[in-house]
Amino acid sequence: MPKPAKRPKLAVWKFASCDGCQLSLLDCEDELLAIAGAVEIANFPEASRAVVGGPYALSLVEGSITTPHDAERIHAIRRSSRMLVTIGACATAGGIQALRNFKNVREMTAIVYAHPEYIATLNKSTPIKDHVAVDFELRGCPVNKFQLVELISALLHGRKPNIPAFSVCMECKRRGAICIMTARGIPCMGPVTQAGCGALCPGYERGCFGCFGPKETPNSHSLSTIWSGLGVGEQDILRAYRTFNANAEPFRKEAESHEREHHQDH
């Protein structure tokens, strides 16, 4: 039997997450078998019980670091990966579970569990880049599967992925969509949020709620001023920045400024 040509090894790793970003790979129904032909899927427990040892040409990492064990595990993965990229808001910014970063984790544990003493958890949910070097970060809650295919393809061919860091507004403009915030007064995070979803929410008559995290150089403070003008209260502005990318620095700082103002009000 002829030996198949050696293909680059792809590995998928999971930390604290919902599994949605790695599911995006299985959601590439038209491309999946082609991807599986182009790379050797060497470690992808959600899809296969076969495990091939490293080193890996490319590791996709989903999820954030929330336990002492995981904080160790990510180093071994980095050592066995030529390229390591994070997929999604958890791995890139800490995810929705980073809401713990602004509360007392002991109290939170006691709320959910009858026996908090069984729980091993860190006080903060942190992105992968806080622990190891990361070669590229793919945004989104969840990621856009077409961007994921572009990323894999670009990295395996040694070129830069074509994934822009500009705002959701650019996607609206390119589509010729009317601005829902200007025209209809619907609060929208599009001006400070990175593109990638195709300006999904404005197309559904809903304001962007920031799944892809902060764009390059966002002016969050200015956006908050516009939101205030639309009648959005301080608490609601604070909550808008504290969702899936709450721990991303520009969003974290903007939220904290409203937290301070809120406390001064009381």
Add this chain to the structure above:
Amino acid sequence: MSANTTRTIKVGVLARVEGEGSLRLKIKDDRVLEAKLAIFEPPRFFEAFLRGRAYSEAPDITARICGICPVAYQMSACHAIEDAFGVQVVGPLRDLRRLLYCGEWIESHALHVYMLHAPDFLGYEDAIRMAQDHPEAVKRGLRLKKVGNAIMTLLGGREIHPINVRVGGFYKVPARRELGALIDDVKWALDAALETVRFAATLPFPDFERDYDFVALQHPSEYPLNEGQLGSSNGFGEGKSQISIGEYEQHFTEEHLAHSNALHSVINSRGAYFVGPMARYALNYDVLPPVAQQAASEAGLGRVCRNPFQSIVVRAVELVFACHEALRIMESYETPERPFIEVQPRASSGYGCTEAPRGILYHRYRFDDHGVILDAKIVPPTAQNQKTIERDLFELASRHLDLPKDELQWRCEQAIRNYDPCISCATHFLDLRLEKA
């Protein structure tokens, strides 16, 4: 003779399940001492950080519990909130919710049947390897899955964490012609689902039956997705065969056990119970459309199926139902005047329970008079099945101790995958206590 030898079979990471879990069997001589489904998905504290959030945020935040069944979270959250604020979504908006849910069932069931479960029966480590010998089956599965995703994308904006669901309905509803554009695909999917039942029925099933306590929603006229009473095959005591969703916590309790690192749900005074396709099928056979009943009967299923390995056939029958129901809704759809109905927050509590692809998903919220969440409780399906899965493992391993270790291990993994467990879902799952091998 190997007197007093204890051996342990450990599977570090369970494959082809959503989320991270592991399996541990402790065997002494010819007896299984314990079977543990340990879960090391890190806790994410959803119920804790929902406190202080606005009611309107709950559908999108709880969707992030699970990327595989976000619609289930959005639906249970919306129903619980609408219950609290005293509104009911009816007519075309209710139909659209069912349609969205059908999309998720089709996507999730096709994924499980073809990509996660079938490879076990045919002896492959994954669907990609299976595709080398069974390309038409795997391609059928992928296309079916794509049809489910197309429904979710049309109604929800995207297939994972849809953005179009809100309390009271949707942000935007589709025009009739937009749904019409998908009808041919869904007609194909219905045929493919019938083919899936035939395919699943030919798989080799181990002879394994147990007398399960099935729990599912029951509705007088439709196979349950969003609404109904809770039914149990063994009733709820005092001659009650059904309870309302609001009575859930009087009859079911979550236990926090050290050994398995998860909150186990039990039905009070009885213990383990079973949720998911086999439970729904057993409790709602009569309201399945005739095309699904006939497919089930041709596949050799009775009105109740007690072999969890055959859940793959039941899941395929539910695929037939979901495609049939999606088609019915799409063909009769009239665009509603408004995409949502207004809700008025008030200090209140509300309960919601809907049928996620893997079984009932319960939400309970308490609000202040501005609609801010004071506390929340979420019970995902996999947490409810965990005790039953462990019992299956115990029984199965006890019967097959003569098998070589690798085979026994694979058989046990397969027994876990029978439940399509979604470990990320189970917000409560804790860290694993690793036993040194």
